[in-house]
Amino acid sequence: MRITVQNIAKNFSNMKALDSVSIDVKSGELVALLGPSGSGKTTLLRIVAGLETPDAGTVLFGDEDASSWPVQKRQVGFVFQHYALFRHMTVGNNIAFGQDVRPRRARLAKSVIKDRVRDLLRLVQLDDMEARYPSQLSGGQRQRVALARALAIEPRVLLLDEPFGALDAKVRKDLRAWLRQIHDETGLTTLFVTHDQEEALELADRIVVMNKGMVEQVGTADDVFDSAATPFVQDFIGESNKLAVDILRGAVFLRGQKLSVSAGNLADGPAILYVRPHHLLISEPGALAMPATVTGIRRSGARYRIDAILSNGQQQVEIECRTTVQVSAGSQIHLIPEYGRVFAQNGLGS
Amino acid sequence: MSDRPTLKGRHASVSEPRLVRWLLVAIALAFLCVSVVLPLVSVFSEALRNGVSAYIDSITDPDAISAIKLTLLVAFIAVPFNLVFGVAAAWCVSKFEFWGKSFLSTLIDLPFSVSPVISGLIYVLLYGAHGWFGPWLQAHNVHIIFATAGIVMATTFVTFPFVARELIPLMQEQGSDEEQAALSLGASGWQTFRRVTLPNIRWSLLYGVLLCNARAMGEFGAVSVVSGHIRGLTNTMPLHVEILYNEYNFVAAFSVASLLALLALVTLAVKSFLEWRHADELAAKHKH
Numbered sequence: 057m058r059i060t061v062q063n064i065a066k067n068f069s070n071m072k073a074l075d076s077v078s079i080d081v082k083s084g085e086l087v088a089l090l091g092p093s094g095s096g097k098t099t100l101l102r103i104v105a106g107l108e109t110p111d112a113g114t115v116l117f118g119d120e121d122a123s124s125w126p127v128q129k130r131q132v133g134f135v136f137q138h139y140a141l142f143r144h145m146t147v148g149n150n151i152a153f154g155q156d157v158r159p160r161r162a163r164l165a166k167s168v169i170k171d172r173v174r175d176l177l178r179l180v181q182l183d184d185m186e187a188r189y190p191s192q193l194s195g196g197q198r199q200r201v202a203l204a205r206a207l208a209i210e211p212r213v214l215l216l217d218e219p220f221g222a223l224d225a226k227v228r229k230d231l232r233a234w235l236r237q238i239h240d241e242t243g244l245t246t247l248f249v250t251h252d253q254e255e256a257l258e259l260a261d262r263i264v265v266m267n268k269g270m271v272e273q274v275g276t277a278d279d280v281f282d283s284a285a286t287p288f289v290q291d292f293i294g295e296s297n298k299l300a301v302d303i304l305r306g307a308v309f310l311r312g313q314k315l316s317v318s319a320g321n322l323a324d325g326p327a328i329l330y331v332r333p334h335h336l337l338i339s340e341p342g343a344l345a346m347p348a349t350v351t352g353i354r355r356s357g358a359r360y361r362i363d364a365i366l367s368n369g370q371q372q373v374e375i376e377c378r379t380t381v382q383v384s385a386g387s388q389i390h391l392i393p394e395y396g397r398v399f400a401q402n403g404l405g406s
Numbered sequence: 407m408s409d410r411p412t413l414k415g416r417h418a419s420v421s422e423p424r425l426v427r428w429l430l431v432a433i434a435l436a437f438l439c440v441s442v443v444l445p446l447v448s449v450f451s452e453a454l455r456n457g458v459s460a461y462i463d464s465i466t467d468p469d470a471i472s473a474i475k476l477t478l479l480v481a482f483i484a485v486p487f488n489l490v491f492g493v494a495a496a497w498c499v500s501k502f503e504f505w506g507k508s509f510l511s512t513l514i515d516l517p518f519s520v521s522p523v524i525s526g527l528i529y530v531l532l533y534g535a536h537g538w539f540g541p542w543l544q545a546h547n548v549h550i551i552f553a554t555a556g557i558v559m560a561t562t563f564v565t566f567p568f569v570a571r572e573l574i575p576l577m578q579e580q581g582s583d584e585e586q587a588a589l590s591l592g593a594s595g596w597q598t599f600r601r602v603t604l605p606n607i608r609w610s611l612l613y614g615v616l617l618c619n620a621r622a623m624g625e626f627g628a629v630s631v632v633s634g635h636i637r638g639l640t641n642t643m644p645l646h647v648e649i650l651y652n653e654y655n656f657v658a659a660f661s662v663a664s665l666l667a668l669l670a671l672v673t674l675a676v677k678s679f680l681e682w683r684h685a686d687e688l689a690a691k692h693k694h
Contacts (some may be wrong), residue, residue: 107586107588107589107590108591127589127590128589128590128592128593128594129585131592132590133590134586134587134589134590136583136585136586140583140584140586140587141584141587141602142584142587142588142602143584143606145607153591153593153601154591157588157591157593157594157597157601158592205587205591206590206591208591209591209592249614298656350434371518
């Protein structure tokens with residue numbers, strides 16, 4: 057089911073949690089709401105679920121205005137950050153809960169519910185855990201029970217609040233792949249909140265980057281990583297070197313030295329150049345190469361990370377390069393920014 | 407066996423000498439004997455001083471029977487009332503944010519901080535013959551002071567915090583995630599309460615009700631002010647004990663008192679059982 061959020065605003069005692077937010081989630085899409093804490097992403101998710109009431113704006117489920125629907129009527133599968141499993145019920149009863157509370161005439165027969173629970177337990181790979189209590193499960197298992205419980209009500213959409221936030225790194229990675237698989241199998245429109253950019257980039261069809269209650273950018277992983285729309289997105293996603301530069305007739309200058317990146321159609325004046333560490337190439341001396349002095353080298357996995365100070369203006373940069381490069385602390389090197397994004401000074405949101 | 411030496415070492419370094427330890431234990435035990443055990447034993451021994459038949463006679467005396475009945479009736483009304491309102495108050499305070507919440511929270515504690523006698527006096531001031539609502543009540547032939555209604559009201563007031571105070575810390579600790587999950591799964595508000603909230607608080611609730619009941623049956627101060635001590639009519643067990651005692655009818659006084667003591671012992675036993683069986687859940691509460 058397609059979910060449309062239009063001009064949603066929400067205030068919490070004088071704090072703007074959401075400021076006229078609009079997003080559009082296509083049917084069957086897997087979308088991530090990504091942002092730092094306090095960006096309003098969880099509030100937005102809870103508004104879609106009906107767990108929170110917006111001050112203004114509408115939420116559409118398909119073509120229907122769901123704004124005034126109570127949470128029960130929205131039929132959303134909501135997975136809570138801390139699972140919120142019913143601690144006094146077995147795994148089986150947790151999953152069956154959504155069916156058990158239906159009015160008698162809408163309820164499935166007991167045997168059908170039992171079969172449904174079995175099927176869901178198989179889907180989340182917890183076949184023999186039906187009689188266990190939540191306290192007897194690991195974090196990853198609890199998360200999977202929570203998902204099975206949400207799926208048991210045959211939801212129109214699946215909403216997940218920081219689904220892997222409380223799990224350790226290894227389990228997170230496994231569950232990530234597994235969630236993608238479940239999404240592809242069920243074809244459910246899915247919206248999930250995360251502050252982990254890696255999770256969003258890897259898992260989502262599209263990413264909604266949020267900051268201070270507003271949407272900064274909506275796009276694919278490639279869009280937000282390579283073509284950030286705002287300085288915030290550029291800064292928040294991946295790492296960037298920030299260099300103070302000047303724009304003059306479409307060209308980018310670092311203290312009078314022309315650089316190889318394009319300024320697009322930015323007006324003349326001071327600006328900020330964002331260059332990712334792996335886009336700074338060590339090269340031969342040349343007109344477009346920035347001279348710099350190496351101050352330190354660190355090994356980071358399969359690559360080197362080099363700290364250097366630019367000779368022009370003494371700005372610090374970090375370079376990521378292959379381990380075949382021969383440098384040491386104190387070496388003089390020359391750097392060419394292979395790719396970068398330039399934003400006007402006043403565009404600095406953060 | 408392997409950790410014995412370390413245990414011993416630890417003991418030696420953090421413990422007092424043996425003599426001091428024994429002395430402290432002895433003092434504590436002696437104090438308990440004098441202040442708790444001895445009075446308890448004396449209640450029963452005084453009650454049975456003239457034999458079992460005298461004991462039975464005193465507790466089957468019509469006035470005693472009526473006092474027992476009234477006490478049971480008061481508890482029977484006050485405890486369920488406090489059960490319902492205690493749960494409602496705890497639910498409000500722990501699961502919702504609203505204006506005036508801390509005020510409500512303070513209000514719940516009020517009966518604990520006010521002397522019971524004052525509570526009784528307030529009721530007399532409000533509903534007594536010369537009280538604010540006195541003339542109106544008299545005109546409509548409603549009797550509150552020196553009647554069962556007043557006793558029930560005073561008892562309810564004094565015992566109000568027991569259930570709420572027991573539940574609030576637990577419910578706050580549990581948060582409202584499970585309730586929200588239940589709602590998102592399609593449960594109505596009532597279903598959520600009955601199937602999720604109530605099972606999560608049941609042992610604490612029972613514990614609170616137990617304490618509430620013990621206090622409701624044993625309450626003296628507030629009840630004494632509003633009851634008027636009319637024998638056979640508005641005397642509860644604690645008041646009846648006092649009257650008998652003041653009349654130097656010791657055997658009868660202690661016989662009725664022994665019933666209250668028995669109630670206290672049963673309460674203690676059930677309370678210990680709950681603490682032993684459901685320690686985890688009860689751990690969230692504050693000690694009174």
